Amino acid sequence: MSDQFIFALEVTLNGLMAGVLYALVALGFVLIYKASGIFNYAQGVMALFAAMTLVGIMQGQVPFSHVINALFGGHVTHFGWTVPSLLAIVLTVAVMVVLAWLVQVLVMKHLVGQEPIILFMATIGLAYFLEGVADLMWGSEIKTLDVGLPQGINLWIDETTFNIFGYGFFIDNLDIVATVIAALLVAGLVLFSQYTKQGRAMRAVADDHQAALSVGISLNFIWVLVWSLAGFVALVAGIMWGTKSGVQFSLSLIALKALPVLMLGGFTSIPGAIVGGLIIGVGEKLFEFLIGPMVGGATENWFAYVLALIVLVFRPQGLFGEKIIERV
């Protein structure tokens, strides 16, 4: 076996795992889009907000401490305790649910029946607002996030591949964990939406508001539920990316990477988000590895977008999206 092939294999594996992380972010978009027809621009910022809240709670930071100190001249920054990561995650989920409820009551409820573009603009506003609130609450410095997920090279894979190929693969433990968690999350979401009462109600709302009302479904409740789920997915994505590259503003930009994933997979398909993520992940790593050296590298920055553009030209609804056929 040639060295080139073995390298390509390793690159592919790494690409698959990066793809899972893209898919995680894309999933949050798909959830909200399916249930309410809203493209939630704030999904990336929600991941950032969730990650910052998690770090803040774990380190026992006083929320809004800068504001409090500026107003009352104190010097409080920390409560002086630390919270175990599992409890902190539960608390953060609670915060995301409250956030979902606030978004519904203060913003979305008043925009029912508006054009999709209006709703989209509202989520852009939400994104900037949330970004500001996150900074005010927890401070804008770069933080490290460690909830106890394993990190670093997986030695077992390294040794095994060394024995087979004579070359040890570098696979990060964190990527493996992320893959497993993403798989569980997706399986859970699919089961939830297919087989539970609330899942069925969620799909019903996505299909037809009037009909949903006529069978006794409260749109308000379902939308809070959907935004909470999106918040939860944002938290998971925030934990993975935050652990990988620190909790900082750029975390919110991962949402941009989710866009080509969505165009590839279609905005309405959960499996599409997964496969789209994997194709982008593998595609950009392999492209960088094979073609990158010929064009001077840095192809990872644009490959995903060009691929999405090509898909848009030939299959506007994405690879898995529902084809919209208008009867004439």
Place this chain on the structure above:
Amino acid sequence: MLDGADSYVTEDGRTIGGVVMEMKNITLRFGGVVAIKDISFDIREGEIRAIIGPNGAGKSSMLNVISGFYSPQEGEVWFRGTKRPPMKPYEVARYGIARTFQNIALFDGMSVLDNVMTGRLNYMKTNLFQQAIWKGRAQREEVENREAVEKIIDFLEIQAIRHTPVARLPYGLKKRVELARALAAEPKLLLLDEPMAGMNVEEKEDMSRFILDVNDEFGTTIALIEHDMGVVMDLSDRVVVMDYGKKIGDGTPDEVRNNQDVIDAYLGVAHD
């Protein structure tokens, strides 16, 4: 007013009970347009009550008032002996009033079975966490409700298309699935908005049969809006006639047929 005592038996042997729903002096306006003007009528338990009238008479508006999609500016809605406070449509549905729509409102992405199952949502009492764990009560509940749904699917003869996504069904079957979903809620009052609109003769006959069977078998009280005069006269026990938002007739099909106002407004010419 709510004299539940004077029930009577129809010619075909069905018992019609006391008043289930009473509309008192309902007025509904959209800006300056008066869609419904001071209309009162009642619906008795177990009867098939029709609301008819020419286009734009306010029939659908009336149905939307009953089902909570519109709230009238004036008037009271009494349901099962109590005055109903202003309610959202989903609250009305939980209250025991199910409906179908003039332009079919089904969940296109779901199978027939799932669509009908949504009608049972209010019978599923387990909460989010029990549902998420999907063991014990939640599972039992699903099985029970599934049984109820299967019974209705059998009754309306749509067993063969159970797992078909509704988007693929022809028009007549979609209407039947919508009826199944409304029935699954075991409503105290079933509202049908033009159940036979756009159907061919055969489909109309099928639908008429199902409406009569539902009424007969489950004793469901039905209020329906319909254009097809022949169908209405055959189906219903009592008929309300509306024209330009006003009530111009109310009574048995025969009474209505011979009412001069109704003939003028709606039928145009008298039948012999």
